[in-house]
Amino acid sequence: MDQSNHIASLPAEPRSFGFFVDGSWVDAGSREIFERKSPAHDVAVTRTTRCTTDDLNAAVIVARKAFADRRWSGLSGARRSAVLLKAANGIRERLDELALLETLETGKPISQSRGEVEGGADIYEYAAGAARALHGDSFNNLGDRMMGLVTREPIGVVGLITPWNFPFFILSERVPFILAAGCTIIAKPSEVTSATTLIMAEILSEAGLPDGVFNVVTGSGSEIGQALTEHADIDMVSFTGSTAVGQRTLLASAGNFKKLGLELGGKNPQVVFADANLDDAADGVVFGMCFNAGQCCVGGTRLVVEKSVARDFETLIVEKLARVRIGDPLDPDTQMGAVITGTQNDTILKYIAIGKKEGARLVCGGDRFAGKTGQFIQPTVFADVDRDMTISREEIFGPVLTITTFDTFDEAIEIANDTIYGLAASIWTTSLDKATDAFRRIQAGRVWVNTTITGGPELPIGGFKQSGTGRETGIYGVEEYTEVKSVHIALGRRDHWVA
């Protein structure tokens, strides 16, 4: 039944999950159980397994065997593509179930979850094409007696650590590309949002993915995530999360020099020039700060606006914020839901308090919503923000916008780039020259012009500076999970070295 127009009800009982290894569910048995409460309702919604490091080690053996015997990497791109296309169908068939679980565990609006699940299916379809398009290179210019080939080979066993803000979508931005390349996977979702990753394992298996190619081990980041990044028999780790843990991952991976893909934090500028369509820009800025309750690595929470229009623009934002529908994420009309955990809620409130203390002008919001069950924060705007203030420099990961003004184009670019991060940026102007000059000079892996937080799997994603290394999605996203090999083939008899 299409549930897109109904308010879904909370489950009577939390749904229990084992974990998924070698093509089968493994029961939790006597292992500890983690119970997840919906952040918007404070009701238990899922129970997942606290796997042990022995479970992880066993899963690595399975994934290694599945890689070594070439049951997946030895298939043609066409065969791999067929599995990914079937998986896309499987996702669509289970759209209602996946979206509901995603909303129950994250607190994000159900309409958004549905969009993310559908978007995930679309990414599998794109990656299915990429599985067939992936190729190396040849050198036919080495003379008649030599031929050169460059082959791309799957890197091997990949550990995949994903965060809680977009559990299914971020998974979908990685898994089909890793599979398209021919690798095997051990996924470790965030403990608070494991359900949709576990269901994906079942969908892939039913789509014909050979056993052992995609495994999910659940548990905490500090134990299972850490053990995974340290593991000597994992060839690559793809990590998405905070810059602090990303740094820890870098150190932990040094033991066997495993390759690392890191997508980390951001403090993304929204640069608004006076000649922009201010109504469009204000809508984009409000969306950029409120989307996913501000818990979005590419969310534009640092407004850099030309001084001559700053006050008018501020008024526009406040007017629009008052119309954002905040509330029960199970209501299809809700636009902004709950904050993921009590800890994250406290972090956001701590930053709001710092903003007030450091002398920024509180324009609106600034507190939690009184009287609501669960964790909800009012969209908050601070103006007169000096770029040295903590709220302008550190990633808050909540619906908190800072406003800093500029007089000249050069100053705008300087402020936009004045951050340790380089994940994303948005530019709002009607001047093509200005937009081009700005996107060339802004240091960020993703730049949007007259829009924000949009795009498809065709283009790569990733960060400059301390926002990460490597790229996901696009053809780059498959190549990321390959090793490059050079092959020289001698033709004819050898000119002997020994006289």
Ligand code: NDP
């Ligand atoms: P973390 O970086 O701690 O979590 C991200 C992922 O890493 C989760 O799967 C987590 O597992 C796992 N993890 C935690 N510790 C380790 C470790 N030692 N080794 C390997 N993996 C580990 O983010 P938080 O949940 O603590 O959020 C804190 C801040 O991080 C946010 O306020 C935000 O600024 C940023 N963040 C950025 C994200 C992004 O998309 N760039 C996503 C999420 C957070 P588990 O959750 O089970 O502990």
